[in-house]
Amino acid sequence: MSDVRSALAGASFEGIARVAEAGLRGMISFRGDLSASKVKSALKAVSGVEMPGQRGCVVNGARGLAWMSPDEALVMVPHAEAEDAVSQLNKALKGQHFMAENVSDARAVFTVSGRHAREVIAKLAPVDMAGFGPGEIRRTRIAQVAAAFWMDEADALTVVCFRSGAEYMFGTLKMAAQPGSEVGVY
């Protein structure tokens, strides 16, 4: 399967921060008992990381795990491996009550990076960006769409939204990163 596209392949913008579409990422929406040891080991096996605590997010390259709710986790793997990862989970947890759905293509992913990356997000999401640091995932809205974001490192954020909102998200992030719009707070 050769012609596989993300929503806004390769789009990027330089303003007070750099906004770029991050291409296809493998994402699995997992529902189940996150405290069960079988679940924890199955998730670790596909993601390579330990299940974090409330609102935690551990990302290691293209793999990772994020806590989405008491019974929901986001599993990250390379895009091409997502279907296999679902099969792996289905096998490992057979007979239990859980759900693993490949939602890789339902999402659009962006990175916002640079000295004012925090401010760009703070213009659009009702979140206290002063105290926000790596290791946490925040689900909220960015302007008028539901979104989630985490910090990969200081001044580099990854933003996830529904694929259909990609143009809107990119356009909005660009507005917030327009030259001359540094707030000067963070």
Place this chain on the structure above:
Amino acid sequence: MLILECPYCGVKGEETEFHAGGEAHLKRFGPGSSDADFETYLFMRENPKGVHLERWRHANGCGKWFHAARCTMTLEVFGTYSAQTYEPPQEIKDILTAKRPGWSWRNFK
């Protein structure tokens, strides 16, 4: 604009992260119920000037439903609690009693 703390994911979010979901602790009446009971279930709602128990969903967040105890006059939020319960937990009731002595809401007090 309110701030609500989601009891499931711990986020203290502003109102735009949530969707209001009407009155809490409604008792469902289904087939076989009397007209009066069914009407109560569908249409009769509390409209107090004071303590109110209501539902919210963390729509732009973890997606969970939860309950809130709130004053409809001052907008004070007494607390938020799990949606998987038929009545407010004792801690919430205690807060209500401390802040609004003599409170009652439907058959809770």
Place this chain on the structure above:
Amino acid sequence: MSTRLTQGGRRIDRNKPVTFSFNGTRLKGFEGDTLASALLANDQMMMGRSFKYHRPRGVVASGAEEPNALMNMGEGGKFEPNQRATTTEIFDGLAAKSQNHWPNLEFDIGVVNNAFARFLPAGFYYKTFLFPRFAWKHIYEPFIRQSAGLGQAPKARDADTYEHFYFFADVAVIGGGLAGLQAAKTAALSGAKVLLMEQDPHWGGRSMVDGGELDGKPVAEYIAALVAELEGMENVTLRSRMMGAGVYDHGYLLGYERLRDHAPALVGPRHRLWKIRAKQIITATGAIERPLSFAGNDIPGVMLAGALRDYIADYGVSAGDRVVVVTNNDDAYKTALAVKAAGLDVPVILDARADGGGAAAEAARAAGIRVENGKAIAKVTGGKRVKSVKICAQAGEGGVLEEIACDAVAMSGGWSPVVHLWSHCGGKLLWDEEHAMFRPDETRPPLGADGAGFVIPAGAANGVMDMGVGLTDADHAGRRAVEALGLVAKTVRLPDFEQAAEAPLQPVWMMPQGAGPKLRMKAWLDYQNDVKVSDVQLAAREGYESVEHTKRYTTLGMATDQGKLSNINGLAVLSETLGQAIPETGTTTFRPPYTPISIGSIAGEARGEVFQPVRRTPMYDWHAANGAHWEPVGQWRRAYAYLRGDESVHEAVNREILATRESLGLLDASTLGKLIVKGPDAGKFLDMLYTNMMSTLKPGKCRYGLMCSENGFLSDDGVVVRLDEETFLCHTTTGGAERIHGHMEEWLQTEWWDWKVYVTNATEQWAQIGVVGPNSRKVLEKLGGVDVSKEALGFMEYTAGKLGGFDARIFRISFAGELSYEIAVPASQGRALWDALFEAGAEFNATAYGTEAMHVMRAEKGFIMIGDETDGTIIPQDLGLSWAISKKKEDFLGKRAQAREFMANPERWQLVGLETVDGSVIPDGAYAVAEGHNANGQRNVEGRVTSTYYSPTLGKGIAMGLIHKGPERMGETVDFPGTDGKTYTAKIVSAVFYDPEGEKQNV
């Protein structure tokens, strides 16, 4: 005349001249000037014409409270009306025009209104509604509409950009005068995260002009040091040119930051609206001076005493060569001394108080200024400029004792604390009788999320007018704020100060006390809306006695200045007229924003391309490139039809339908909701949500299902597919995906929380394509990889596999009534599959069809659409869908509701097909009329159209509708009156117009 002094003006830089234009004339000012100070420097005192009477008006104030000097500013995409000259910093090339006059400011035809003022008092136009009736529509309304409004509405799109910023603070201090700065310092030193905002470009507020000493040094020095100290603290954010616009629930505060109004050449957004959450808010918002109500108090040259001395100290501008000062308090004497010190003349100070002033009066006399106690202004003479004042006794009726020539009048009725931000979220006021002011009642503050107060007033805003005492009050406010946060308040050393001994103010609500009607008709309260003392008294006489009624009847306080200069004076006049005390009258409600903010700042980034999310499918670009005529479906864009060449929409729709039924049509169905429901209780759960029995659906099979609300009404429909033993895929309508997902979560979380079911919204994971028409199977076989023969994949069955190399789910379902498949592939492959289908389908004349063709084709088959056949009052039984309601299930959502009497009533209108006798298309929304009229004299109706189209397949109009006893009246005709004067007669027929045996979809 008003002029630039040779010295002074701490805000201006005389080395940096600025050129600007006013009404087309080029003028000069200095960097640091406001438009108002620069105009005064050029002896341009008259700055506009009043709203109703078109009276000449000059600037009255020096700050945001200015009511008169409103300007149309800029051009084209930068044009903005109603800008206050007092808060507009000038820059090279600024172009301002005064408002509300024709043909020009000096000579305005509108002034004829002034001659008819007697017939145009407050509320005159309510009287125009009375009679004669024709006159309102043809005479009054057009005339009033023409004259309404002050500035002009912009005609071009706003060329600037705007943004928001979410910020969180422990303590937000509104106001960067002495009190605000001091309170911020106390809070910051105690460890709080502090945000301090000031609407002016400069810190220090009134104290910079009114001077005095702190620790034996000029106040300005103390303030500079204080600002520097705050700037050096990491936990303090200082912003000037940022106004506290409003205080809202739970500590929400809007800050309006003007980034580029003073320097348009800078790159970046023009305004930034800060959306702040503060745990505690300190309102150090100062006080505003009150005018005095005497006849002619609106003539250009009459100004607030504080403002007059502001222009001298801040801008080196003198408002007049000969300034008469009139006052009821000591503060205004500062203006007389400032005028004198600038080398100008003060012919007299009129002190309305019988006993006059205190130390201030002595200082004035010592400076050689004549001071008269117990005296007042009976009248100011002059039209476009003050010429003289006629002096009388304050205690009398206005008998003139003396006339003094002058060209400016500095008036002071006292100072009112700015209580707006305290009041916005419910803070209450008390009337301080001694000082004749409303100030915050600290026992009744606005209450926050925890039920405790979250706003604290400080300084003049708290009624503490003395500078030194205000510092103590501010420190106190800072301490209270941090203590409310659980911090320990640090002790901050306050400077030494000398409190000036002032004689008390005497409230003077009418000047002179016994002024008669003629004088009261010319004593202005609200400059911007042209409301006079006589108007308020008229309102009371006509019975509009509540202050809220008086406000609306007279429009007092309803202009863009929100009554900053008029509220207190107005309600005092009302109180006197009604013979009640001022606190009994009360105030009207203060509402945000404090001063007007730009609409652009409220919109922020939401404009143009990103005004709203426009949701796109993976095939969007193809549609755009192939003539898509877009239809919004919720936030999605779907192609309504694809226009080729110079086709009309109608022609395109017809072409698409014929091509699909003849051979092969392709539809982008990606927007349909796809909810995956999994778990041991999934079947049980779906049995409750749908009217049908879903738990019996076998893996690999599809079933069309209906969902009703608990109130029994049809809410959504869609095909449910059983993917495996524990997993179902529920399709929803495009508009229903998020809604039904939320609906499912609601029941699982709040009612049946012990059931083992998970739901995932996979709508966007899959691109979905309808492959429809007699050649649909052939094109799929060309792609290959999956057996789609009739035997392998029967009607309403599902399979999955690698179709032409794509990871596909294939559903054999039909909405158009032809042989039809829906193919779902991961969204990242959607466009590629779409292209592949067109390539493989070229030999079959593969034709893209849009939503309208889809709607027509389903109507030809009598299939319902949610939103057309349903409107929230329709139940499945109305639509002939009783077959979809399981008789075996004991319970499902809506079952109890459908047992109610009126739901089973045979009188309910039922769905049938409608065929016009002449082949025409019945208009949308048409009603079928029956015999006779109802009690309201309206024709009786017995049905309505729910869907109506031209069917190219059948060559005539077809429709579906709900008709009284429809199914029993096959062959009868009913009449539908159109809005075009025609009546459409239609025969009642079966709704399945095309292929009633279903042969075409069963191959």
